[in-house]
Amino acid sequence: IGCGSECSYRKFGRGNEVKALTLVGNCSDDMAIAIASAPYRCIECCEEAIELYKDYTNGVLKISRCSSCQKPVDKYIEYDPVIILIDAILCKAQAFRHIIFNTEVNIHGKLGVFCLLCEAYLRWSQRQGSQRSSDPADFIRYTKEWDFYRMFGLALFELVMFLMGVFAFLWPIKWYEKKDLDSAKLLKALLLSSYGKLLLIPAVIWEHDYSNLCFSLIKLFVITSNSQAIRVILNSSRWLSLLAVLSGLLMETFFQEFAIFGNIFM
Numbered sequence: 001i002g003c004g005s006e007c008s009y010r011k012f013g014r015g016n017e018v019k020a021l022t023l024v025g026n027c028s029d030d031m032a033i034a035i036a037s038a039p040y041r042c043i044e045c046c047e048e049a050i051e052l053y054k055d056y057t058n059g060v061l062k063i064s065r066c067s068s069c070q071k072p073v074d075k076y077i078e079y080d081p082v083i084i085l086i087d088a089i090l091c092k093a094q095a096f097r098h099i100i101f102n103t104e105v106n107i108h109g110k111l112g113v114f115c116l117l118c119e120a121y122l123r124w125s126q127r128q129g130s131q132r133s134s135d136p137a138d139f140i141r142y143t144k145e146w147d148f149y150r151m152f153g154l155a156l157f158e159l160v161m162f163l164m165g166v167f168a169f170l171w172p173i174k175w176y177e178k179k180d181l182d183s184a185k186l187l188k189a190l191l192l193s194s195y196g197k198l199l200l201i202p203a204v205i206w207e208h209d210y211s212n213l214c215f216s217l218i219k220l221f222v223i224t225s226n227s228q229a230i231r232v233i234l235n236s237s238r239w240l241s242l243l244a245v246l247s248g249l250l251m252e253t254f255f256q257e258f259a260i261f262g263n264i265f266m
């Protein structure tokens, strides 16, 4: 790769995939130099990094240091996944940066659908409890589970509204700052950071007097996690990310009321 002259490039990445190229020799080929972008981020200061570790010959590896803060670019590459998960549950920005920027986790789509199913199940079970009757027609309706699909539609609608609220808040700010908003990465981060919704299932199954308190705490956890994900992606202040999440929640609540009032999903 390159201009075909005497220059050469060093390859970084896992397996056969080339994630970055650094120029070793001298080259005037602009296109080849443009390829040489930094695919990773320092988990401490969010500065771009070309590599997470240096691979010396005879199996000696050394963690790279950040050129900006002089700390290890990503200490988590040595850590056990359980430790990383615990740090992510504690909403540590470093763990979020490691997962979003320095790994190839691509389960956000499936996780998003699964979280929607959990929300739909919660609403469906609450609805069943409040409307239980001995009418055979109702029994047939429960068997067909149309209500469940309706609740899934409502949960999907709310998620779309929430995401639109967040993006509608952030786009003008980024436009004013003349910076690009990495929409795909932000969407991935928001879906991944909503994993707390999975806790709804055990909260419904082990129903007790404090279930409503549990649902509120789960909601608070998801909001905190989403806010931290936005902060990590934008490298912004806590207040900005919190306002973005509140904007999303406002949009979600407004259209939720609209859907209920207009009998769209009822």
Ligand SMILES: [Zn+2]
Residues within 6 Å of the ligand: 042, 043, 044, 045, 046, 047, 066, 067, 068, 069, 070, 071
């Ligand atoms: Zn750094």
